[in-house]
Amino acid sequence: MVGRYLLVFFLGAIAIVMASPLILTVFSSLKPTTELANPPWYPPFDVTFEHYFRVWTEGKFNRYFLNTVIISTVDAIVMIGIASLAAYALVFMKYPGKALIQALFLVGLMIPVTAIILPLYSIVRSVGLVNTHLGVIFSDLALAVSVFVFMFSSYFASVPKALHEAAKIDGATEFQIYWRVVMPIAKPAVVTTALLEFLWSWNDLLLRLLLLPSDKMRTLSVGLLNFQGIMTRDVTGLSSGTVIIALPVVLLFLVFQRHFVRGMTQGAVK
Amino acid sequence: MASVELRNLSKSYGDVEVLRDINLIVEDGEFVVFVGPSGCGKSTLLRMIAGLEEITAGECLIGGQRANELSPKKRNIAMVFQSYALYPQMTVAENMGFSLRLEKRSRSEIQRKVRTAAEVLKLEALLDRKPGQLSGGQRQRVAIGRAIVRNPRVFLLDEPLSNLDAALRAETRVEITALHQRMDTTMIYVTHDQVEAMTMADRIVVLNGGVIEQVGSAMELYNTPASIFVAGFIGSPKMNFIKGRFAESAGAGTIGIRPEHFQIRNEAGDWTGEVAIVEQLGHDTILHVRVPDAGILTVSLDGQHGQRVGDQVHLSPISELIHRFDNQGRPLPTRN
Ligand SMILES: Nc1ncnc2c1ncn2[C@@H]1O[C@H](COP(=O)(O)OP(=O)(O)OP(=O)(O)O)[C@@H](O)[C@H]1O
Ligand SMILES: [Mg+2]
Numbered sequence: 001m002v003g004r005y006l007l008v009f010f011l012g013a014i015a016i017v018m019a020s021p022l023i024l025t026v027f028s029s030l031k032p033t034t035e036l037a038n039p040p041w042y043p044p045f046d047v048t049f050e051h052y053f054r055v056w057t058e059g060k061f062n063r064y065f066l067n068t069v070i071i072s073t074v075d076a077i078v079m080i081g082i083a084s085l086a087a088y089a090l091v092f093m094k095y096p097g098k099a100l101i102q103a104l105f106l107v108g109l110m111i112p113v114t115a116i117i118l119p120l121y122s123i124v125r126s127v128g129l130v131n132t133h134l135g136v137i138f139s140d141l142a143l144a145v146s147v148f149v150f151m152f153s154s155y156f157a158s159v160p161k162a163l164h165e166a167a168k169i170d171g172a173t174e175f176q177i178y179w180r181v182v183m184p185i186a187k188p189a190v191v192t193t194a195l196l197e198f199l200w201s202w203n204d205l206l207l208r209l210l211l212l213p214s215d216k217m218r219t220l221s222v223g224l225l226n227f228q229g230i231m232t233r234d235v236t237g238l239s240s241g242t243v244i245i246a247l248p249v250v251l252l253f254l255v256f257q258r259h260f261v262r263g264m265t266q267g268a269v270k
Numbered sequence: 271m272a273s274v275e276l277r278n279l280s281k282s283y284g285d286v287e288v289l290r291d292i293n294l295i296v297e298d299g300e301f302v303v304f305v306g307p308s309g310c311g312k313s314t315l316l317r318m319i320a321g322l323e324e325i326t327a328g329e330c331l332i333g334g335q336r337a338n339e340l341s342p343k344k345r346n347i348a349m350v351f352q353s354y355a356l357y358p359q360m361t362v363a364e365n366m367g368f369s370l371r372l373e374k375r376s377r378s379e380i381q382r383k384v385r386t387a388a389e390v391l392k393l394e395a396l397l398d399r400k401p402g403q404l405s406g407g408q409r410q411r412v413a414i415g416r417a418i419v420r421n422p423r424v425f426l427l428d429e430p431l432s433n434l435d436a437a438l439r440a441e442t443r444v445e446i447t448a449l450h451q452r453m454d455t456t457m458i459y460v461t462h463d464q465v466e467a468m469t470m471a472d473r474i475v476v477l478n479g480g481v482i483e484q485v486g487s488a489m490e491l492y493n494t495p496a497s498i499f500v501a502g503f504i505g506s507p508k509m510n511f512i513k514g515r516f517a518e519s520a521g522a523g524t525i526g527i528r529p530e531h532f533q534i535r536n537e538a539g540d541w542t543g544e545v546a547i548v549e550q551l552g553h554d555t556i557l558h559v560r561v562p563d564a565g566i567l568t569v570s571l572d573g574q575h576g577q578r579v580g581d582q583v584h585l586s587p588i589s590e591l592i593h594r595f596d597n598q599g600r601p602l603p604t605r606n
Contacts, residue, residue: 162355165322170369170416171343180368184359 022246029239036235051240055227059237061244063216064223071133071219072201075140079148079197080190082141087152088178092164108146113206121210131214139211140201148193155189156182191259199249220245271455272333272423273298274319279328281314288314289480292328301450301457305467305503306477312460315477316426319458321345333423348417349426352433354409356401356416363388363397366415387419390449407438414446418453425450425457431466443469464504468492476500498599501526507556509593512564516540522594522602529556529570531591534583541585543567545577559583 024040029051031044055061089095090102120139121130129135159182167177183190205221212218224245227237279292289311296302304312317323319330321342330337337345356365364371366387367380388394391411401409410430417425430446431439447470450457461467467474468488476483476491476499484496488504495501501509509526517525532541543561557569557577569585577583594602 160353160355162351162353163357165342166349166351166355166416167357167368168322169320169342169347169349170420171372172368176372181357 025239025242028235029243051236055237055241061223064218064220068219071136072198074137075201076194076198079141080193083145083148084152086149087156091153091156105146105149113143124211130211131217136207136211139207152189155186188259191256195256202249271298274424275331277329280326282326292482296456299454299456301472303459303467303471304475304477305461305464308462310477311480312477313428316428316460320347320349320426346422347424347426348420348422350413350417350430352429354413356409356412358401361398361400362412365412366419369420383419387415391415406433425455427459429461498595501593507568507570510567515563520594523597524595526593527587529568531588532569532585535586538584539586545579545581545583548577548579
């Protein structure tokens, strides 16, 4: 019995330590300015949403939020299409040069973004896409496509080959097999891709900082920097901005949690 | 309906030749079974006819036309896979109607054809279920149903019964034979089970190591096997092969005697041995008899017999039914 209490106490302590940054952030986002002198672990005594309104309107988070939603949504949807089609071609089709293509995707998997950020910038600039959402979207897709091609590939590899052959004999074209036979059973992979790509795109700072200099194109992650000058720091603005950024992602994960875990472990067990 | 003709067909994977110089004509409406041990190339040959596997050399003709370059769709064949390969997200009706839907047939026509096939296969009650909600036997029927709704020219089946239990297998075997008689379609059926081959086929093609050993009716293969391999493969229990003294006195390298071609005699003779194992099956009795210079012989006797392990028995082969083979395993003419 004592052991059990000890365990609960121990785990509870860990949970509090893990959650404390989040809790403190929420606390300070809800504190009126007068309470800021209190130590950060004091809960807000006089809860206020004024900082959220301030960040949303004066901080232009309304604009940034829209920009971010557009980029992340397009990223996620297009990524599902591109990655699944590429993986389908790699897993189910036969053609010369397949090994080379596979190797190129592998290379794409190994190169870190920071290593190619400057050439990437000059390419985007040379095609005139700096300061456009399209430029960011293309870059996002190109940088992450390898990961999702491999994820879809490993999922498709667990689909029995006979299923593909049966559909061929039934008279389906490759695209019909992709669309009507393979994709309907790849839902876990689709959900995982959508969530992960959305999350990465939502949280990414580096590319946006570089490719979207104009204020009206900015995303939330860049907008948050406005509250942190060299000399000043707007703690309440920073906190409520952080909560606004985190909230949609947390909600998405709560809704799709079960699919997500299944997608991650699929292919591994089968 | 169509005939299938294979001319000097070969298949290699890289340097490995898995099928060599296959020549075969399957007549329109015929039921042909490919039989052979695991890895002999049965599935590969069937898949080449289906268009799922490229033809390395030679020609495959379907309905008299060269089909080497045709896609599976254009060959107008249907295939039943060993694993059934049903589309998991579609209902039974959708599975069966998928090929018709791809052909853009009208909804009412698809419904009518699926219903007809479902009646034949007693699947009417299951049409709205998904494959995951079916038993193995029911899945197998759906796989056959998916093949017959299209009314294909040639029907290919790759070990369709191997995932069923023995009772269901025997039952479905009869149903497939009946189905063939009703549809009158050319059927090519792959199995490694010689009982399936003998009971179902108009003609049996025995494959071994990538070549055709013999083509013929079940009785032709049983009575006049073209090689030791065929002699040993066809018939159950297996033929006894005896070398040494007994073979020499018959003027052969090896002699083969089917278990059912031994008789029990009362007086001692050459073939006297000790019973090692007794298998009582009711309608027949199988003795395993240790005979000096011949090894352990399998003897199948009609009806029920009282021999026990350790008993001495005197065997006598029916001499005109002894198969003689030379040292290469080729049959020698029967002596009278
Ligand atoms: N993709 C491949 N690459 C290389 N070798 C292959 C390939 N597919 C089949 N083989 C070889 O071809 C031979 C024939 O295979 P096949 O599947 O036709 O045998 P089978 O007679 O159907 O056997 P089973 O009764 O076990 O199904 C085997 O030796 C197999 O190893
Ligand atoms: Mg096989």
